[in-house]
Amino acid sequence: MNRFVPNCRTLRDRMLTEIGVKRVEDLFTPVPEKVRMRGLLNLPPAMSEMELVREYARLAKSNTSHELVCFRGAGSYDHFIPAAVDSILTRSEFFTAYTPYQAEVSQGTLQAIFEYQTMIARLCGTEAANAGMYDGASATAEAALMAMRVTGVNRVLVAGSLNPSYREVIETYLVPGGFQINEIPFGPDGLLDPGAVRTLIQGGAAAMVVQSPNYFGLVENIALASETARANNALLVVVADPISLGVIQAPGALGADIVVGDGQPLGIPMGFGGPYAGFLATSTAHLRKMPGRIIGRTEDRAGNTGYVMTLQTREQHIRREKATSNICTNQALMALANAVYLSLTGEAGFREIARQCHHKAHYLEAGLVKAGARRIFSAPFVREFALRLPGDAFEFEDRLLSAGFLPGLPVPGLGNDAMLFAVTEKRTREEMDAFIGAFSKACGEVR
Amino acid sequence: MNRFVPNCRTLRDRMLTEIGVKRVEDLFTPVPEKVRMRGLLNLPPAMSEMELVREYARLAKSNTSHELVCFRGAGSYDHFIPAAVDSILTRSEFFTAYTPYQAEVSQGTLQAIFEYQTMIARLCGTEAANAGMYDGASATAEAALMAMRVTGVNRVLVAGSLNPSYREVIETYLVPGGFQINEIPFGPDGLLDPGAVRTLIQGGAAAMVVQSPNYFGLVENIALASETARANNALLVVVADPISLGVIQAPGALGADIVVGDGQPLGIPMGFGGPYAGFLATSTAHLRKMPGRIIGRTEDRAGNTGYVMTLQTREQHIRREKATSNICTNQALMALANAVYLSLTGEAGFREIARQCHHKAHYLEAGLVKAGARRIFSAPFVREFALRLPGDAFEFEDRLLSAGFLPGLPVPGLGNDAMLFAVTEKRTREEMDAFIGAFSKACGEVR
Amino acid sequence: MEKTLFAISCPGRIGVSLPECDVPETEIPNDLARTGEIGLPQVTEGQVMRHFVRLSNRNYNIEKGIYPLGSCTMKYNPRLHEALARIPGLAALHPLSPDHTVQGTLELMHALGTCLCEITGFSGVTLQPAAGAQGEFTGLMLIRSAHLAAGEPGRDKVLMPDSAHGTNPATSTMAGMKVVPVKSNDHGMVDVEDVKAKVGPDTAALMLTNPNTLGLFDSNILEITEAVHRAGGLNYMDGANMNAMLGVARPGDMGFDVCHLNLHKTFSTPHGGGGPGSGPVCCNERLEPYLPNPVVVKNNDGYALSGMGNTSFGRLMAFHGNVGVLYRAYAYIMTLGAAGLREVTEGAVVNANYLKARLRGHYPVPFDNGPCMHEFVAGGPEMAGLGLKTLDVAKRLLDYGFHAPTVYFPLIVKEALMMEPTETETMESIDEFAEALIAIAREAREKPHLLTDAPVNTPVLRLDEVKAAKELVVVEPREES
């Protein structure tokens, strides 16, 4: 008996009597003697609640990253999260519930996710969205698989300007199925090379996977990509930073067939990488080929509006080896965080946040360039940008870390001197000026 | 319109039309021109949520007390609070509700407070308890007033070993009514001087107010005090540290008529002094003279058990100038914290916590004495104790603060060299040894 | 029904895990030691959570819907403030910490005090009172001290309209004063002539709620306060209704000498099912010397808690008041600023007048001689003709999923229904509430049993208060074992 296990010896004995055995050990007789453990597991000694609090405080103190002023992005962003988000997420009713298998007593989760789907679809400019994927990377990989189901073609083209981690995940997901992946190079402006696209797509492709704003923060020409894809019977999968959709056109409106991304910027803490929630939005026509859960609106026997998981015949528990994906548990609570965040910020607040990210990123970029960095690409960016530094990026990183900043990410792919910066609405002018100052100083030190 | 005020100009105009006025200003016509403000209030500029978070972080950083290892008590104690307590307190249903005026939709609060009353009464060894007072000090003052209502006598005797803040509050509450207060001196052992009690009580008294463990941490002879009080038709009011009731006999069982105290040690953060919750426990016979709310069990029309506020005819909203107190809003949520804390710790956990406080306090006392402090009183203590230091207590305080400790409280009433220490279950042997070490070092420095 | 924790208790269960005691044990002397069971529940953490979560679901709350209790200002409680008040650097402070270790909190308290003075038009402030009633006591004690200091101990009468909140007379008694009721005129306001007739050399104070408990701003306020001053008395304003006046009018400008504020009403700190609140008192220079100990002062070294010297009337709480509530209220003021606070009041007043307009023709509104402020009182005399009570209307509202307004207060309106929607309600939610009340008015005529049977859609049916008072079960009886 402990703080989580309620039945004391007396009760347990009564229960064993009802069961018809004498000792607890009798219940383990099906476990072959040979594998039945005799002693205890070799684990660290148990801790009381108080000791555990102290231990976690110690671990938290061994971290320092959270105290740095963050200019790093590349898939995870330091946005402000209104306190109301977590107040909802910590409601027992939401966070301790299981997947809404019994719809009549799960309307809370179901309606919330229905609203999430609506907001994501509107953000992406598509007709529909699913209930969420693990993260942006796996959503991208699943979108590629989905495109192959839709088109029956076994090859995808992936932009060279896609986040390299996403690219790795796509490979992991696609390789065992024997699918082919080809990379579309980017041009000197940092954008997809349209000529290369046209050439590569000749060989037939299920999809073109394009990130916009791309890994370097640059806005791709989605309309053009979509045209090319369409002309070649390929789908266009766009990986989008949801914040950017507050300022730039929705990929769905520009012809993207599937829009995926990570919901982290929408009310989810950076949390060393997870849990986040991938989103996947598409047109109604493709719903039946889509991976993951989807919530639909319906009625109860009295005609009251209600919500259920629908199109389950695509899913693993029904379709088994023919399922559209193996995904079962997803990241529902994080999708709820997205929904709460988007309702709080709302039309005006969300757009203002996106605008501020944009303005601040441009302010920082100009400041860093003035202080000695050089632009790498000329294409317009939203809130992330790559610069060439006057020296080794890792050396700059060290110096800026010591100055209390988490600077941009060194991007060896662009050279030893390249760094990718991200800015959120949370950064103040003061912080940026201080960062530019520290960078300036570092320029004098690194050669 | 702002994040809390929902009706935009358009809606407001519709509402004004329905009201029958043109402009909002028209609704303020009853306010005489002469006092109607023309400009805005002169307040600091408004802050966004993000800025406010930053501002509070700055303020929190200007505090340092929370980082000190705490050996201070004197009415507020650094106990461990299980995380489950706050999970309950942050349920909208509890913290945003009003006083349970409509009982049928307030059963949550009502039953919880009924359970609180039960736990407090059991802890105190009395038949009943009320729904809570502002804090321990005001509960003590109100108990004195109550005793005077019960006895019709206008004089109370107050132990000199009562917490001096409590004593001040009693005076504040009693003086305007013209009531007389006399102090009972304490003997060289730190306990009530029984001879003085017998003499003083001759003059007639509504009550004797005794703290046990007293301000110096010492356990009073409640049985004896009760006998004397009873023999002289006075009530005995005992002020108790609830944690102590896990190890020492309940004052109610020893003859106390009213037991009061502060629930802070039971799951409430020190919070720079509040909100806490005073408790007030007594016998059923005195209920009608009691201040504050009380919850009673009853039935609904179908015979289901339910809870209501009862004996409201004592209270200000019914009895007005003849009410037993003016208290209206109390500290309900903090009483709920007490109830959750006592249920989590439960019979065994609560007693173990009290025992650990006792053991650790004795360990520390012995260590400090060995290191150079001297005992002031010989009577047994529970978890607080006063020592005479080899030098000025404030000088010791300064040095120990610099060493990272919040040491005991200097008690000028016992001399410049006296300090009152408190220990909770949260203190580890390691922390105590370090504190003893720092004290030892300070002994060498202070002369 | 939710069983009590005692009913589900089972020996040996526990809801905490504690470290082993890491010091040698010291015996507790036998004659002092507690023996036998205390009788605390024995349950696991999971059982505790389930119990209280289930109990919580038996509560109405501001996040369920409109909570139109008049005089209570049940507005939305910002979530951020809950988080801010829990920052360890603000919450884990021992109240007797040396000043230099709590500069952040003292700075905040000082800044909050300054804001409240600006809002009320006063110069002195104490943040110590735990709630409105203790604020009233503080105010009257300040007045008492001033009269004593002026050598006028005979001033022990408090003039007070019959519409006053119950705490007003109860507080007067505690402050050693006697209540002299003043009449209301037929506009629901103080009868100025009656005040003039009753003030005199024994007048300690006039105690007035403004806007009053009918939700009406007393237009004669300057004449009234002046009359009291002329007679040597002082003016106390019960500021519980300050939500009607933020940035619109200030007690200090109306001739009041002192007022209290209910932070748990006007300044959005949560009510917690009955508390904690906080009832700071603001006053003018004349009363400042008597403020309770300690107050926060700013000096060269920063901020300090300081005694008022021997002019202070004393101390109200063991420490410095409900600091956690102060943290929240300051956050509210800082979020809204001057313009936002004015929006709050405008929103509150518009909402109340709109609700009143929506109910016109369905419920009588006595004293409806112009705009109300943040609330208004409807009456139920027509119900009476149908053999129904205001209580029945209230209980029926519960069936519609709403909380009821304040009932039977103020006493000067028969069968009163006192409604305060507050500014955080949308027009739509007020409409829904109004429509329910209108439907109930119709039910009262057509199907009165729906009212007398109510509530039926609640966790329990109508509860028997008489039985509760008669049988007086206030603790769970111990099980015979």
Add this chain to the structure above:
Amino acid sequence: MEKTLFAISCPGRIGVSLPECDVPETEIPNDLARTGEIGLPQVTEGQVMRHFVRLSNRNYNIEKGIYPLGSCTMKYNPRLHEALARIPGLAALHPLSPDHTVQGTLELMHALGTCLCEITGFSGVTLQPAAGAQGEFTGLMLIRSAHLAAGEPGRDKVLMPDSAHGTNPATSTMAGMKVVPVKSNDHGMVDVEDVKAKVGPDTAALMLTNPNTLGLFDSNILEITEAVHRAGGLNYMDGANMNAMLGVARPGDMGFDVCHLNLHKTFSTPHGGGGPGSGPVCCNERLEPYLPNPVVVKNNDGYALSGMGNTSFGRLMAFHGNVGVLYRAYAYIMTLGAAGLREVTEGAVVNANYLKARLRGHYPVPFDNGPCMHEFVAGGPEMAGLGLKTLDVAKRLLDYGFHAPTVYFPLIVKEALMMEPTETETMESIDEFAEALIAIAREAREKPHLLTDAPVNTPVLRLDEVKAAKELVVVEPREES
């Protein structure tokens, strides 16, 4: 019904307050700029809170009562863990922070991995998989990599009993493998002879849940795993049911080469209404080289995230998995320790067997040939005779205030009712649940319409799934304006 946020949206309302932009604005190029409304709701913070709190009240949850979903291990989720995972020093870390700035988190991940290896009896671990299904994928990819490295690309068959969870076959497909079903014997366990007959040179792996989805521990486990090994295949254990085996038996000791764990089941991390979970994979030395990138290693400088080199089969997530879930699971293990974990398993197994015993005679339990482990499957064929379905029993349970068990799984039991009470339930709560089920069995005979009409005490009545799939309204339609 709770209106959607879109339905209560009203132009101009907002739920956040943002600072003024403190830098000059930079224009967004016209051809890129988004124009027109996005269509996000326009509501205040109070409306958002009220909306979601009201929605929350339409959910069943572990704090309402027993949640006996078989295969889901719905146990109490400790509140402390929620607080720990939110400590800013743990939660506010950029995932691409340099190793030396995140030593605390890396240390925890390393320690958790070590614990999981001890619990499973393996030496290698990845914490990256986001859920059980991704763990399965990881496991099969490890196996695939090992076969490829051994020059056996032809091993692409996965043997799997027909009782397997749907993710098992779905995962096999994703891993480029084909499912070969193996039969269950009439004790509900794997038919050893069938395994022996089907293993061969094309066998990549046997994939087995143990205890299986009937809640039965496969007593022939050693013979089975050995047969697979002998044929050159590898053994994968689906560890979703590990709650039955903590400190009792370890997959590594049973001949398995790799297994995944569901931290959101066995290790008490909350399910969040469907996720997030976490599905770490533990494996033996043979498979370690192929683990996904990155893994946490300990070296002289402390802890580091490190690639596995080019033997790794790749990467599963953009970053390092659901770290927030790991924080909670580690807290659970540290709270319980070895003895506590064993108590968990014993409690779970006693509770399941007790529930089974209580239902004996009321519901048929196929394969009831001895003790079950942490769960068992009852069947509803008798219901069928009454024209009723397991679904009707499930829906009727909702009326009794309970969540239903898992239904229609595993597929090998007709009309299955799969029940897993978990160790955190008290005897009393299991009794109440059993009594409800028994009452429903009686109702089925006496008043079958109570079952077919059910649920009636729920926020909505039985929902029309066919209509949902046919009309396919998956987003709120835009208002015509």
